[in-house]
Amino acid sequence: MTMASKHPRSPLAPERFPELPAIAGVGIAVGASGMRYKGRDDLLLMTFPEGTTVGGATTTSSIPGVPVVWTRRILPGGRARALLVNAGNANVMTGAPGERFAERCAAAVAEATGCRTDEVCLSSTGVIGQVPDAGPVEKVMADLAKAAAAGPGGPEAWARAATAIATTDTFIKGAAAETEIDGTKVRIAGIAKGSGMIAPNMATMLAFLATDAALGPELIRDLMREANDLSFNSISVDGDMSTSDMSLMFATGSAGNTAIDDLSDHRLAAFRHALHGIAIDLAKQIAADGEGATKLLTVKVAGAPSDRDARLIALKIAESPLVKTAVAGGDANWGRIAMAVGKSGYDIPPEVLTIRIGDQVVAAGGGVLPDYDEAAASAHYAGRDVRVTVQVGDGPGAAEVWSCDLTRGYIDINADYRS
Amino acid sequence: MTMASKHPRSPLAPERFPELPAIAGVGIAVGASGMRYKGRDDLLLMTFPEGTTVGGATTTSSIPGVPVVWTRRILPGGRARALLVNAGNANVMTGAPGERFAERCAAAVAEATGCRTDEVCLSSTGVIGQVPDAGPVEKVMADLAKAAAAGPGGPEAWARAATAIATTDTFIKGAAAETEIDGTKVRIAGIAKGSGMIAPNMATMLAFLATDAALGPELIRDLMREANDLSFNSISVDGDMSTSDMSLMFATGSAGNTAIDDLSDHRLAAFRHALHGIAIDLAKQIAADGEGATKLLTVKVAGAPSDRDARLIALKIAESPLVKTAVAGGDANWGRIAMAVGKSGYDIPPEVLTIRIGDQVVAAGGGVLPDYDEAAASAHYAGRDVRVTVQVGDGPGAAEVWSCDLTRGYIDINADYRS
Structure with a gap:
């Protein structure tokens, strides 16, 4: 099958297209x-x-x-x-x-x-x-x-x-x-x-x-x-x-x-x-398959007032160009995650914020943890599957959202989509 | 003076820093x-x-x-x-x-x-x-x-x-x-x-x-x-x-x-x-001096309910990665401008929307104008100073906002800010 895209196959693509069953009458x-x-x-x-x-x-x-x-x-x-x-x-x-x-x-x-x-x-x-x-x-x-x-x-x-x-x-x-x-x-x-x-x-x-x-x-x-x-x-x-x-x-x-x-x-x-x-x-x-994507970014937010609030906060993180370029660069810059939470418009005091990169708790109680292992966090960011988890309070709302890194490929594709 | 940035001087930089006067007592x-x-x-x-x-x-x-x-x-x-x-x-x-x-x-x-x-x-x-x-x-x-x-x-x-x-x-x-x-x-x-x-x-x-x-x-x-x-x-x-x-x-x-x-x-x-x-x-x-900027994007919106509304719509256009990459590529893709207006959350029927690129009216009355000169619009987008003007109704609100193109330079700077 000929794909329309002239761009290379995403490194995140599944190995093959699954076998989809016939649906009677379709x-x-x-x-x-x-x-x-x-x-x-x-x-x-x-x-x-x-x-x-x-x-x-x-x-x-x-x-x-x-x-x-x-x-x-x-x-x-x-x-x-x-x-x-x-x-x-x-x-x-x-x-x-x-x-x-x-x-x-x-x-x-x-x-x-x-x-x-x-x-x-x-x-x-x-x-x-x-x-x-x-x-x-x-x-x-x-x-x-x-x-x-x-x-x-x-x-x-x-x-x-x-x-x-x-x-x-x-x-x-x-x-x-x-x-x-x-x-x-x-x-x-x-x-x-x-x-x-x-x-x-x-x-x-x-x-x-x-x-x-x-x-x-x-x-x-x-x-x-x-x-x-x-x-x-x-x-x-x-x-x-x-x-x-x-x-x-x-x-x-x-x-x-x-x-x-x-x-x-x-x-x-x-x-x-x-x-x-x-x-x-x-x-x-x-x-x-986000344009230029080389990594899948999964953001989980818990402790929000509602699932909807959790989703909005998670999307602020997942959409932030500074978070997405940090993921692209394999730079576990957790400050940009805090920045994105800060601009979500919710009143989330820094003290209640817990930020995890991969399985490691990076920041909690208003600051970075003393035993924060930046090398481990960067190793996680360097992988194909980057996971960021943020606790924003003790509310019942939780959500999981997905995004990708922001790379030169995104620019190359979109600066030249119609040509 | 040594600048902190290791990145090349923006092509949009003024020729020189102006002569700022002494302020008595400061x-x-x-x-x-x-x-x-x-x-x-x-x-x-x-x-x-x-x-x-x-x-x-x-x-x-x-x-x-x-x-x-x-x-x-x-x-x-x-x-x-x-x-x-x-x-x-x-x-x-x-x-x-x-x-x-x-x-x-x-x-x-x-x-x-x-x-x-x-x-x-x-x-x-x-x-x-x-x-x-x-x-x-x-x-x-x-x-x-x-x-x-x-x-x-x-x-x-x-x-x-x-x-x-x-x-x-x-x-x-x-x-x-x-x-x-x-x-x-x-x-x-x-x-x-x-x-x-x-x-x-x-x-x-x-x-x-x-x-x-x-x-x-x-x-x-x-x-x-x-x-x-x-x-x-x-x-x-x-x-x-x-x-x-x-x-x-x-x-x-x-x-x-x-x-x-x-x-x-x-x-x-x-x-x-x-x-x-x-x-x-x-x-x-x-x-x-936006990171990686090569062009200044000026967006004017008129006809909104208030100046504040006009500013919000103008910023949706000025912030859109798809608009900004089109500016980077010199591709006068006015459809992306319409897309950005559409996501502003305001009820703006396509029929009332007028989109200008440079001085040329590109779209009005619900569609592209028959005499739209795409070559002229692209020539405008190819310049350093890109102007987009949008009329969204007949309200009294107007605003002007500024942004820049989204280029590979933005990625390069931000994927590697701390290293």
Whole structure:
């Protein structure tokens, strides 16, 4: 598979793309529109059987892309039959011509797959402000629909799908699990793309999950809200937020499990756990493919007033350019961690702050510990997997977030993204 | 003068340090404590005559440095006789030993200059979390006090002062003006240091101004609040905020001008204008010395609900790593400007947004203009002085902020600051 990225594969990439299982009823097809990239797939069509529900989240940007606005109209009803994604052009700030592109794409999908346009989710990623041409999309749609209808997409199809939605990604991202709901076996599979502009609130990232579980429209919405907070809203590459981001899960119901209404129903515990695992796995892969990333930075915060507060503080640390460059340089500069906590806006007296680098407590009680072993901390920072843990009080709130180091590679990629 | 920085001089540096006038009664002396740097001055003592008032602001970090906490106790009274600054060690997260350092420094200054310790402002910049040693400071204090007492410091002394407080700065920063209050000639001179962690809310930057104007303690506080918002709170290098930042103005009253109580008194107009000019000049010098900076980025926002809102939106643009890398690459990617506006949290429909690059209107009415000349926009981005102007509505709020491009140089400096 040809990746769009001209940049070297992230050293944090998993060895290989996992085997994603076919989900009964989920058709997967990819194609090349040529609208921006040459010689690679840039379109993904997924099709779903009647009765499929959808839940998820879209960017909170006040200038969302046209496809975001389109898909937001579908989410409240919670029903979908198809998803069309294109990579290379985000269809943002494109005015009425951009809306026309979205309408034509949805119409082409509806016609080719035999559903209504208001059952077609749309998603786009890429450059802002250029009106995309629907012609090339319409031209290939019959072929895509035919390929998707040929049967549920298995490991190969999922890998091609992950490749088609990639932009500056240096590796393709997927995760899957088998679990159960009230004794019935169900499967979840998902793909994602980063990177760049990846920040909480769904910044430039796309994630699409499918499951054969039967999940009502309200339940799938609640499930994805919870999963998003723990995963895609807990990563940051550069603090920027995209106009296009989206994470969706489609549930076909083919597994025939018991219908459950309530998120807290104990019969959902295994499914929730599996869903969180997949979403966090995908989110960490996105952070690990942050532009120019050479190290994964995991920040845990405990003792905050609430989980939400803990997440905000953790993200201040994980987003700080000075923390991220220190990680890049393998320089265990814990003062920059304290600086980032200080700017979080919370009233955290230095005395209550405990900072751990790796497993070593570095600072506590208002200052550095006398037996602080800087060489050990620097050795930890020199590794691929950097862990910072901060206790900010004795509150019940805790969170874990993921980011990456800030390197010359980030500059090289972003100072020259369009050229 | 030996600069601390081992990095090349910013291409945005002014040709030379300006001639800063002696301010009657203001003694200036520098010295070398050797506490971190070898072979350069790292201490600045300024002394002021009886009756001197002081006003200014300190970092809003919840983990402020010991000297910040010290100086915050002095500001409400608005009276000061001396200022001691040390560079290289920020005295942050240093616990009781750090407090002892501050007390010993203030005591040494008080004893050597003949004032009270609660009239001594303290300021430190540098590494966090290492307890500084007061011994070397005490050792040189008598010499510093003697030098400061020799007479008001003129251009040479100001330049040495600016050099002594520098850390990663690649050029020293100063500005001055002559103006009048109700017909009496008064002078203002000021020095500053950046860079790195420079963000609004007084992030790692120091600025010290002196004037021979007579300004009451309330008036100088109000004057500096206004000047800070227009200058030091309107710049950003990396969005990080320091634990140590401070901007102070000392007014000796030697000029003997009319006492004025009210900021809005028309007889203060010329002074305010001159003060704003100096503060903005220093702030822009700090932005121009952003770590690795090769271009100054000026962002203007108009049409916001208030000036404060306009500043927040402008800073979102000026702080965005994706905007800053686009500036670095000379790539007039206006979509990233729209993205940054979108993440500001304000409800700004794309239709009302107008984006200018240089003097060219690029996008308006919800999309790019048909006659957009990308080559001209890129030529503007390729220059040293990049200007982005955004209209976000028809509100009365406007602001102008300054930042710089994000380059490999930023990474190189910060991935290796302590080594």
